Every structure is written in C-alpha cells, then in structure tokens.
Amino acid sequence: MRKRYLLAPGPTPVPPEILLAMAHPVLHHRAPEFVEIFGQVRENLKWLFQTREDVITLVSSGTGGMESAVSNFLSPGDKALVINGGKFGERWLKLCQVYGAKVEEIKVEWGHAVDSQKVAQALKKDPTIKAVYIQASESSTGVAHDVKALGQIIKPLGETILVVDAVSAMGAFDLQTDEWGLDVVVTGSQKALMLPPGLAFVSVSQKAWRLSEKAKNTKFYFNLKKERDSQAKNQTAYTAAVSLIVGLHEVLKQLKAEGLANIFARHKQLAHAMRQGMLAAGLTLFPKESPSDALTAVNAPEGVDGQAVYKVLREKYGITAAGGQDHLKGKIFRIAHMGYADLFDVIIAVSAVEMVIKGLGYPIKMGEGVRAAEELLMKK
Numbered sequence: 489m490r491k492r493y494l495l496a497p498g499p500t501p502v503p504p505e506i507l508l509a510m511a512h513p514v515l516h517h518r519a520p521e522f523v524e525i526f527g528q529v530r531e532n533l534k535w536l537f538q539t540r541e542d543v544i545t546l547v548s549s550g551t552g553g554m555e556s557a558v559s560n561f562l563s564p565g566d567k568a569l570v571i572n573g574g575k576f577g578e579r580w581l582k583l584c585q586v587y588g589a590k591v592e593e594i595k596v597e598w599g600h601a602v603d604s605q606k607v608a609q610a611l612k613k614d615p616t617i618k619a620v621y622i623q624a625s626e627s628s629t630g631v632a633h634d635v636k637a638l639g640q641i642i643k644p645l646g647e648t649i650l651v652v653d654a655v656s657a658m659g660a661f662d663l664q665t666d667e668w669g670l671d672v673v674v675t676g677s678q679k680a681l682m683l684p685p686g687l688a689f690v691s692v693s694q695k696a697w698r699l700s701e702k703a704k705n706t707k708f709y710f711n712l713k714k715e716r717d718s719q720a721k722n723q724t725a726y727t728a729a730v731s732l733i734v735g736l737h738e739v740l741k742q743l744k745a746e747g748l749a750n751i752f753a754r755h756k757q758l759a760h761a762m763r764q765g766m767l768a769a770g771l772t773l774f775p776k777e778s779p780s781d782a783l784t785a786v787n788a789p790e791g792v793d794g795q796a797v798y799k800v801l802r803e804k805y806g807i808t809a810a811g812g813q814d815h816l817k818g819k820i821f822r823i824a825h826m827g828y829a830d831l832f833d834v835i836i837a838v839s840a841v842e843m844v845i846k847g848l849g850y851p852i853k854m855g856e857g858v859r860a861a862e863e864l865l866m867k868k
C-alpha cells in the first residue's frame with residue numbers, strides 16, 4: 489500500500505468536504521438553485537480579489553484566463569511590455585505575440601524579481617505602451633514580483649493597464665486588486681483555491697474596461713464583456729462548469745470563515761518553515777530574492793540530479809512535487825505549500841527530501857531540517 493501526497497505547484501489537494509460537495513447530482517446551469525449559488529460565488533470572489541469590480545469566471549485552465557487578458561485588451565500592433573522572469577513570463581510573451589502585439593520585453597534572470605524602476609523607465613521611454621504583463625508569483629522559479637510597486641507606477645498613467653497573472657498567488661498572499669491598482673488579475677481553480685483544474689477567474693478595472701472598448705482582436709469564447717453582461721445576471725454565457733462552481737461555493741465559505749489575514753499568515757508561516765527547514769538540512773534555495781509564499785524552489789545539491797529527487801519522491805515515497813523547467817531541469821525541485829496545506833505538509837516534505845537526498849548519496853544532516861521546521865511551526 490502506498491499513501492499519496494500531492495505537493496506540486498498545481499494541481500493541489502482538494503479538501504474531502506469539497507470533493508463531497510462536488511459529488512452531488514449535477515445542477516442545471518439555468519436552474520434557480522445554480523443561479524443562487526453563482527450569485528453568492530460572485531460576491532465572495534470579489535471579497536477574495538479585494539475588489540469592487542466583477543470577477544469573471546471562465547471554464548478553462550489558468551492559461552485561458554491569461555489569453556483573455558491579452559485578446560480582450562490589445563489590438564494588433566498595440567505595444568505591450570512583458571516582464572519575463574520564468575516559464576510563465578514567457579507565456580505572456582507568446583500570447584502577446586500570437587495576438588499581434590508589438591512586445592517589449594524586460595528579461596529578468598530566473599531566480600530574481602523585476603526591478604520596478606526598470607519598468608518605470610521603459611514606460612517613460614515609450615508612453616504608448618498599452619499594457620504591462622507580469623506574474624505575482626512566478627511558479628517556475630518560486631519568486632514573487634512586487635506587483636504593488638508596479639501598481640504605484642502604472643496607476644497614475646492615464647491609459648496603461650497592469651495585468652497580473654496571480655494563478656499561484658491569489659489566496660496564498662495579499663493582493664489588493666483595487667487598492668494597488670491591479671487592472672486585470674487572473675487566477676485559476678487548481679492552485680491556492682483548493683479545487684480541481686477547470687476554472688479561470690479574471691477581474692477587470694474600469695480603466696481596463698475602457699481599453700477593452702477599443703481592442704480589436706478577435707475573440708469568441710473568451711469574450712470578457714459578453715461574460716460580464718451575462719454573469720451580472722448570475723448566468724454564464726455558455727454552460728457553466730456547475731460542479732466546480734458548487735465546489736468553489738464551499739471553498740469560498742471556508743476561506744471566508746478563516747479570513748484573509750489568517751490565510752496569508754498561514755501561508756507565510758508554512759513558507760518560512762519550509763525554507764528554513766531546507767536550509768537547516770544543508771540545502772540552498774533557488775530564489776536569490778523575494779521568495780513566493782506559495783511554493784519553494786530548492787537547488788539540487790552538488791552531484792545530485794534534481795530530476796532524480798523529484799522522481800524518487802514520487803516513486804519511492806508517493807509524493808508528487810515538481811522538477812525544474814527548461815535550463816533548470818535537473819538543477820532544482822519545487823514543492824508547494826498553498827491552498828489545502830498545513831504544518832504537517834511541510835514536515836512531510838522536509839522529512840522526505842532529507843531521506844531522498846541522503847538516499848541519493850549526498851551527506852545531508854538527517855533530521856536537522858525537520859527539527860528547524862518543527863520549531864518554527866510550533867510558534868504561533
């Protein structure tokens with residue numbers, strides 16, 4: 489028998505009571521019961537996003553939400569500024585190119601966060617830039633970019649919008665959509681929202697709606713204005729992913745009961761204990777600055793293949809984490825602590841990593857990481 493643990497940066501574990509809620513007979517998407525549930529979900533999504541604007545629900549993975557955040561706001565030939573500090577930054581770049589934008593790129597070395605002054609300079613140099621695209625948490629490197637600082641730079645600009653991929657950030661750490669001037673914020677169901685994959689969410693500021701009025705790119709399914717008008721009546725334009733929304737209804741109730749401040753404090757504590765645990769075990773962290781509280785990227789030690797760590801974790805110990813992507817393949821491994829995660833997920837992860845790395849022949853100090861994590865997790 490093998491017990492399985494899902495500690496990947498998405499999909500993440502779903503609480504059993506949410507799975508049960510989704511196991512109820514399927515509702516019809518125009519039935520009054522569903523309309524009632526979706527109405528409450530819409531209100532609670534605003535609470536989660538810390539916005540007064542509508543949060544639009546789409547049936548897709550997070551990338552569909554990202555695509556809508558390009559196609560609905562840009563016209564071919566429009567200028568876009570992409571902050572590219574990893575695999576997901578690269579995705580913004582590709583999406584903008586597919587939709588015919590003229591892309592200016594700020595390349596950030598993987599493991600670093602963007603210097604907001606560089607963004608300010610680029611916008612000063614070219615005030616015709618329509619939109620800036622960034623990740624709040626770049627899951628390929630485990631780094632959090634300072635989107636609050638970018639909001640301060642972009643908010644005073646008359647027309648330029650700030651578009652934030654918050655897929656691995658929303659529900660893990662503080663993102664004050666309205667207050668910070670985050671014009672478009674995208675997230676997905678399968679990260680900190682503790683649901684299976686299949687839903688994307690997009691919030692849109694008034695400034696961004698004004699830009700969307702002028703956007704000439706083609707779109708059909710991911711037409712945010714059409715969805716906004718439909719969802720204002722608690723109806724989706726097309727068939728809703730009803731069971732996922734029933735699950736989301738329960739998730740949002742749970743999150744509200746915990747409260748945003750407690751949710752963020754929990755993630756912060758888990759992230760801190762995970763990082764300190766890895767360090768105490770004699771390992772080093774991949775981020776050079778600003779580590780994300782949603783996941784931890786750890787360097788494979790000298791002579792150890794990062795892919796082997798990921799593989800042994802899964803095959804020998806039943807733990808699904810993640811390896812590195814592109815040039816980081818074999819160099820790092822990544823473990824998430826977002827969503828349905830508590831202190832023992834951290835203990836399991838640190839303990840298993842110690843055992844795996846020792847097993848791979850690296851002289852790790854067994855138990856040191858676990859001890860450090862335990863001490864931090866006992867403190868309230």
Ligand SMILES: *Cc1c(COP(=O)(O)O)cnc(C)c1O
Pocket residue numbers: 497498549550551552576623625626627653654655656676679
């Ligand atoms: C998971 C993730 C996405 C979305 O990926 P999908 O596979 O399309 O759900 C986008 N951005 C970041 C930062 C992510 O972690």
